[in-house]
Amino acid sequence: MRKDNFELRTECEVLKVNLDSSGRQATGVTYVDAQGQEWEQPAQLVILCAFALHNVRLLLLSEIGQPYDPDTQTGTVGKNYAYQIVSAVDVFFDDVLTNTFIGAGSLGMGIDEFNGDNFDHTGLGFIGGGYIALWTTNGRPIETHPTPEGTPKWGSKWKRAVVENYLKQCAISTHGAVMSHRGNYLDLDPSYRDVHGQPLMRLTFDYTDNEHRMSDYLTDRAADIGRAMKPREIKVSRREGHYSTVPYQTTHNTGGAIMGADPKSSVVNRYLQSWDVPNLFVMGACAFPQNPGYNPTGTVGALTYWAADAIRNQYLKRPGPLVQA
Numbered sequence: 059m060r061k062d063n064f065e066l067r068t069e070c071e072v073l074k075v076n077l078d079s080s081g082r083q084a085t086g087v088t089y090v091d092a093q094g095q096e097w098e099q100p101a102q103l104v105i106l107c108a109f110a111l112h113n114v115r116l117l118l119l120s121e122i123g124q125p126y127d128p129d130t131q132t133g134t135v136g137k138n139y140a141y142q143i144v145s146a147v148d149v150f151f152d153d154v155l156t157n158t159f160i161g162a163g164s165l166g167m168g169i170d171e172f173n174g175d176n177f178d179h180t181g182l183g184f185i186g187g188g189y190i191a192l193w194t195t196n197g198r199p200i201e202t203h204p205t206p207e208g209t210p211k212w213g214s215k216w217k218r219a220v221v222e223n224y225l226k227q228c229a230i231s232t233h234g235a236v237m238s239h240r241g242n243y244l245d246l247d248p249s250y251r252d253v254h255g256q257p258l259m260r261l262t263f264d265y266t267d268n269e270h271r272m273s274d275y276l277t278d279r280a281a282d283i284g285r286a287m288k289p290r291e292i293k294v295s296r297r298e299g300h301y302s303t304v305p306y307q308t309t310h311n312t313g314g315a316i317m318g319a320d321p322k323s324s325v326v327n328r329y330l331q332s333w334d335v336p337n338l339f340v341m342g343a344c345a346f347p348q349n350p351g352y353n354p355t356g357t358v359g360a361l362t363y364w365a366a367d368a369i370r371n372q373y374l375k376r377p378g379p380l381v382q383a
């Protein structure tokens with residue numbers, strides 16, 4: 059931003075990446091400004107960094123790459139969408155003051171013993187794992203009013219339970235990996251459109267048996283930890299049934315424009331450069347082929363530095379594909 063030739067245009071929405079007649083070179087983007095006026099911004103190099111989901115939607119709207127078709131298993135754009143599976147164990151004490159309102163978000167403890175291949179999976183019936191963590195995130199009162207099992211959801215008994223437990227409780231959460239599955243994907247919605255008349259993105263997703271078995275196992279380990287704290291009681295909240303967008307779980311969406319070694323099965327190469335349009339780079343968690351048992355943003359940042367370095371030290375010196383297909 060300190061450079062003279064830098065300009066930030068706020069309140070602008072990019073509608074698509076423009077391509078030349080060959081379809082293999084980006085010529086810029088079309089965007090709408092805050093007054094609703096449409097502009098074409100020419101560019102020699104385009105970097106999509108509009109969040110994992112919007113990156114995929116912009117690729118689809120711009121007709122870059124082949125959209126994934128779950129029936130024929132062909133195409134790459136929208137493929138490998140994945141999410142996380144979470145659960146929690148609330149731990150209630152009679153006389154231990156946990157004072158979670160004092161905590162800061164970064165205070166906490168996480169264990170990795172049940173992540174990935176860090177434990178023996180023999181006989182467990184699932185692959186993968188996740189992390190188990192206990193955080194104190196300020197006990198925000200609108201969000202944080204844990205009550206023991208059997209407490210009514212409203213009324214004076216609920217209020218009494220909130221008062222009795224607010225200062226004497228902590229929560230152990232589990233964040234599990236989600237493997238990509240051929241039936242989970244992103245595409246353009248056939249019915250719904252945005253204010254500009256462009257199709258919205260459609261997300262097709264559900265947990266598989268693997269995720270439920272793995273999450274149940276992680277939740278049982280979290281419950282073991284909770285019981286070992288010698289509380290009055292614990293409350294176990296598992297992630298059961300089908301995926302629902304209604305309760306907040308995480309915002310850790312991954313996949314849809316994945317990184318890979320082969321353009322037949324991936325959207326970008328190892329430098330996040332589009333296989334189809336070499337002067338287009340796509341940065342974000344859409345590059346992850348699977349959702350690991352971790353939150354994504356650290357890896358998104360690392361990948362972005364990695365790709366920026368490749369742009370600066372390789373691409374700008376010799377524009378073109380950085381990896382030969």
Ligand SMILES: Cc1cc2nc3c(=O)[nH]c(=O)nc-3n(C[C@H](O)[C@H](O)[C@H](O)COP(=O)(O)OP(=O)(O)OC[C@H]3O[C@@H](n4cnc5c(N)ncnc54)[C@H](O)[C@@H]3O)c2cc1C
Nearest residue numbers: 070071072107108109110112309341342343353354355356
């Ligand atoms: C409530 C919440 C809690 C979270 N907690 C965690 C956590 O604990 N740990 C963790 O790792 N991650 C967490 N995340 C996820 C984290 O915020 C994302 O992984 C991260 O922000 C992704 O970075 P990004 O640069 O890819 O996208 P973003 O940070 O979303 O930036 C994308 C930008 O592009 C803009 N944009 C989108 N579409 C267009 C368009 N068409 N035209 C122009 N501009 C556009 C957006 O306005 C936005 O400014 C959380 C997210 C939320 C919402």
